[in-house]
């Protein structure tokens with residue numbers, strides 16, 4: 001759900017690649033290689049190793065709380081060139097959002113003009129069910145994947161009602177305000193056995209009650225918050241510094257971004273959701289308990305500022321205070337001028353195809369092997385892996401298992 005910068009860049013990008021108007025750079029499912037089977041270990045394209053759905057078979061439907069078609073929304077997002085969007089106009093204009101489920105307690109900075117009337121949670125779930133059913137019929141599709149690409153919601157901590165499915169369903173009946181729209185979409189999809197992927201920092205499908213539902217319904221789920229810019233670099237660099245036992249005294253990260261995501265994050269309650277997920281990685285990688293002399297006193301700060309002139313072209317700065325031989329201090333500075341949705345769109349494509357593959361392969365619940373894509377990965381056993389190379393290995397291992405190149409007994413978490 002959500003037809004903003006990320007979704008429209010993803011949808012328009014897939015249509016462009018289909019027509020040969022661009023390359024799917026950044027999408028491992030399209031350009032990545034996997035080591036082949038033991039008898040013939042040379043690398044093979046991912047799509048040859050495992051049965052992925054073809055880009056030609058994808059159809060798109062969106063919910064939004066604004067009425068713009070995907071074409072209009074993409075033009076407003078100003079991520080992709082107008083000429084490219086105009087070439088795809090007919091197809092993009094035909095994707096009109098269904099009315100979203102809106103709760104002003106969770107998103108304050110958008111004037112919702114295209115949403116269902118305020119009604120109870122159960123009535124909202126019934127509306128989502130209807131939309132999913134009519135999309136399945138009109139698009140003539142067999143299977144679906146739900147991507148949560150809606151605005152970051154105001155921070156909602158995990159409370160008792162989120163910790164168990166029975167309590168959650170009771171709270172649903174009582175219209176408990178601690179149940180957010182993102183949780184409602186996720187709940188409805190899981191009950192229809194549709195895999196759910198949370199691209200946002202909000203607590204949605206990753207609450208324990210919905211993870212329980214995903215296990216019971218035998219549906220795979222993944223999340224949270226795509227790892228695109230600064231955190232991607234952090235999870236590449238930190239394992240390298242640790243591999244050479246260099247100390248880190250502090251890591252100060254700051255960002256400016258000017259898209260609507262940035263505007264929503266200008267709200268302190270929504271920012272709290274984002275900061276929580278941005279802070280997760282370093283501690284997990286550096287293991288200060290094992291290396292107290294190197295990382296025990298690490299100070300990690302992350303700041304995000306809404307700065308409209310930049311639009312989707314975000315800039316992030318990192319100052320890393322590292323410590324070497326005999327405690328002598330050094331500094332590393334990074335200035336990353338990135339394009340947020342250009343980095344995120346290929347991940348949305350991979351996750352759509354891989355969540356569908358996981359469902360067809362009988363996988364259920366949190367998919368640890370998809371941690372590669374997320375800042376704050378949802379995992380089965382509570383032990384997150386953040387090191388990008390370790391995540392990539394988990395990803396390859398699971399694909400090898402799905403391809404039948406490793407014994408089933410070797411299946412991990």
Ligand SMILES: NC(=O)c1ccc[n+]([C@@H]2O[C@H](COP(=O)([O-])OP(=O)(O)OC[C@H]3O[C@@H](n4cnc5c(N)ncnc54)[C@H](O)[C@@H]3O)[C@@H](O)[C@H]2O)c1
Nearest residue numbers: 002004005006064100150151152200226260261340341344
């Ligand atoms: N753009 C990126 O590169 C990127 C990277 C990592 C994570 N994310 C996360 O993905 C999400 C979307 O990012 P974006 O840049 O597309 O933001 P965006 O503001 O451009 O788009 C979000 C869309 O969601 C819609 N929306 C809000 N509440 C809704 C609801 N209840 N139901 C349906 N639609 C709703 C908004 O109207 C808007 O069109 C954010 O949470 C962001 O933090 C984005």
